Amino acid sequence: MTDMITTLTARPSRMQAFVKSMKRNAFGTPLDAAITIIVFSVLAYWAWLLVDWAVLRAVWRAEDVGDCTEEAGACWSVIAGRHRLILFGLYPFEQHWRSTLACLAIILTVIFSCFPQAWSGKRLTLLWGVGFAAYYLLMEGSLLGLQQVTTDQWGGLALTLFLFASVVLLGMPMGLGLALMRRSDMPVVRGFATLIIDFIRSLPLLTTLFTAAVVVPILLPSWLEGDKIWRVIIAFALFFACYQAEVFRGGFQAIPSGQFEAGKALGLSYWSILGRIVLPQVFRHALPSTINMVVVTFKETAIVIIIGFFDILASAKAAFGTGEWAPHYLEVYVFVGAIYWVFIFSLGQYGEYLKGRMSIAAR
Amino acid sequence: MLTKATVVSMAAAAIAMLPGAVLAESPTVKEIQERGTMLCSGHNGSYFGFVEVNDKNEWKGLDIDICRALTTAILGDPEKAQIVPLSWAQRFPALQSGDVDIIIKATGWTMGRDTELGLQFSLPYFFGGTQFMAHGELGITDATGLEGGTICVEAGTTIERISANYMSTIGVEHTIVSYESAAELRAAYLANRCDAFAGWGPNLAVLRATEIDNPDAHIILSDKLSSEPIAAAMRQGDEDFVDVVNWMLAALLIAEEEGVTKANVAEMAATPPNPRVARLLGVEPGMGERLGLRETWAREMIAAMGNFGEIYDRNLGKDSAYNLDRGLNNLWSHGGVLYAPILD
Structure with a gap:
């Protein structure tokens, strides 16, 4: 050293x-x-x-x-006047402190879980449980005795962050599960996982989400429908999981089968071999592609605009969609682009840091 | 002796006679009354003048105000309207699945929608046509002047087809350039990449009024390529609901004809100038009972939202940022095509 x-x-x-x-x-x-x-x-x-x-x-x-005339430069007045719409969508105006706190809760949860000290199953579960519950209770409000705000009024950056966090959070374990099923010795399990993965990967994301949001309620009885936002999150998470399963599969393939056999020879159980020997290496191999998937997912959340969600891009469009602000759409797009950039650049930089850290461990 | 059944039916009759508790015949209206909110279509963003969001994150616009008027007619309070954001593609499935009760969203009345999609439409409340806007320096007044020119359109819209169809009918050679988004289209036109740009009349006028620093540098050509009747869309099979929506629109128009406004509606109700106004405002009975609503629904609606002219002026007309002419969307007595059915 x-x-x-x-x-x-x-x-x-x-x-x-x-x-x-x-x-x-x-x-x-x-x-x-x-x-x-x-x-x-x-x-x-x-x-x-x-x-x-x-x-x-x-x-x-x-x-x-x-x-704001031809001669003037950027007209940031539109941001000054409309930033609350861009950030929080249709959320009731007087209740914006709640969505501000809820956004902070999610961002802090993400930041805390980036520190190596948080990397244990128990701590991560606790952290995300608390962070997510805080977000949901604040945004929805009825359980805390605040004015109830139904999910169709959620919007802007708050909604984008919520969609992103829940999709990755649900999709990651589902992806790992699918990857394990696909490696199973049981033909039925293996076949089922292969079918799901290949079927969903052959569908465009838009079709999947449109089906979940619009077609499912026509087919299902109303008591089984659930909230639109959860149907969309589950469909999106499944889509994410199928791609992520393939990323994990790549990681698994990089590990020589001798390690499994050695583990068995030592009398370790399947889960011990997996948890203590194989998975840590799989995660390391899969890390670059996983970061890539996460970044792509963050950007893809914007697609929910098609099924009528007020995500940050939709609320940005609403922000310049009135006579008063119509000429200043460029400034609004620059502002939203900057927000995306901050989040995605931080994710990328964190990925670089992780890679550096793991390559030291590999030496 | 009173049997249980008689008591129940007497109670039901008593409830039915109470003001404000009239039993609606339409299943949709009944559902709305039981739910206590009216589910209307919004937009995933803004649609100039029709569906917008103000600085307080509240919906506004012509379509939103018509939804609020309908909500007041049915529930007595415009605040009980719940606006569900929907994309264009999503609006009809959302209506069929019950996510919304009605679509009031700049939606044209077409045969396909009326028949194959299982919808029924109200009276048209707005007429908007496809027109061309061209650079003023070309010195042209109609589309024949576009010979050999370039026309920009938004890709994949009915406007693209209508424009191509019209130009081949009048035999004018031209090039069509399509753009994916409206913003891109505007930028291309303003950068002189096309001579003219085809669009929905109100949108062109809105653009001319807001986006372009010197409105006189642009001219809306006289050709009217199409005129679309814009109407509210409902699920097939509930005729009584269609009646409610039609008479809601009719009441807004009759109020304008008779000069009943948000400001003077109370006064007018106290001393109705003529029998038509008396009937409209529920001073003489008939307006409510026949629709299964309160007798005073129209009075409450006008007190909350104003008449059709006031709604138009507030959102598209002289009191808005767009300052759009009434044009076709004026009363028949003022050179427009809007008229109300007869209130007898």
């Missing part, structure tokens, strides 16, 4: 290394230098245009919307 640190500090500093590589690669020959200068000036010009539009000439306050 000390060796590693000394070698690290012995290297030239980052800045020196950067200057050196620039000298060598970017300004090596006069042609290189010319290309570098041209490319960088174009980039700098673009950056200037962006800053000029988004900051210097921008209009910030909702009351100043009259100043």
Whole structure:
């Protein structure tokens, strides 16, 4: 360990290394230098245009919307005036403190479960149980004696986060279960898992969700219908699980069968072999694709707009969908894009951190 | 001696005679009254002037106000309307599955919907046609001037078909460019990538009024490619509900004809200027009983929402950001095509 640190500090500093590589690669020959200068000036010009539009000439306050003319830059007034609609959709206006707290509960749960200290089955279950219950009780309200807000009024970022968290949370164990079933020695179990996985993967997500939201209530008796949001979450989670099962299967295939046999020879039970030997390695192998799946799922939640849910993209459309704010759709999209970017970039960075951590463990 | 059955039937008769507890004949209305809320269609976003969300996260718009008027007619309180957000594709299945009681969502009355989809429509409450908008500098007034030009449309809409059909009828050579979303279409048109753009009349006018800094730089061509009657859609098989919706719309129009407004409705009810108003406002009986509603439903509805003209002006017309002309959507007596059936 000390060796590693000394070698690290012995290297030239980052800045020196950067200057050196620039000298060598970017300004090596006069042609290189010319290309570098041209490319960088174009980039700098673009950056200037962006800053000029988004900051210097921008209009910030909702009351100043009259100043948003052709000459002005970004009209952030639309965000100032409509951000509560974008973030919380149709949730009753006076109750927004509840959806704010509920969003925080979910975000904190995600952050806490990212720390290695939380990585035990018991702690994760407890954490997510509490986080999820807090979200649901706050949003729905009737159990806490607050005004009841039914799920069809949930919306905006609050709904997107809820959909994402519940889909991943339900889909991950389902995916693992399907992957295990697909590796089973029993032909019926194996065949069933294969059928489910291949069937659902052959359907577009949109069809699956449309069926769950719109067709199921026509077919089922009303007492069996349940809430629309839960039907959609279950369908979405099943879809996620089928893809995730294949990701896990890849992880399983990377593990030599000798390990199983060695485990059996030592007299370990199936679950011990799985839990103590195989799964930790499977998770490591499957991690990059899993992060990918999670990121894709976060973005795909936007598809629920088609079945009439007021997710963040739908509420963004509603935000610029009135005469007053109609010209400023670009600013609204930039704002929503920034929100997506923050979440997805953090997920990606966390994935990188995990990979780094696990490769140290593998050494 | 009173048997149990007589007591029950007497009680039922007594309830039926109480004001505000009239038993509706329509199963849908009965269901709405038992539930205590009316389920109307909203939109997954905003649809200019018809279904929008205001700064307080509340629904507004022409279609929303008509739903609230209907809710007041049936339940006596506009706040009892529950708006369910629906996408365009989802609205008819949602009606059939009972997710909503009625679709009031800029929906055109077509034969396919009326027959194959098992729907029935109310009287049309709005007329909107397909028209072209072109850059003013082209100096044209009708579609013949678009010879050899480029027309932008939204992909996959009826407008795409209507426009192609119309242009081949009048024999004008042109290129059609489709765009996936309305925002993209607008941007393309404003960037001069097309000479004209085909759209639903109210949308074009709304765009001209809001998005474009200099409205005079654009002209809506005189050609009327189609005119769609917009009506409320209901499930087939409940004629009494259709009656309620039709007379709700009729009452809004009659109120406008007779000059009954949100502001003067109480006064008008106290001293009705003529027998028609007296009947409309429930001073003379007949309005409520025949529909299975309260006698004063129309009075309460106008007190809450105003007459049709007030609803239009508030959402699309002179009191809105769009300032859209009444045009066809005026009363027959003012050059429009809206008329109410006869109140006898």
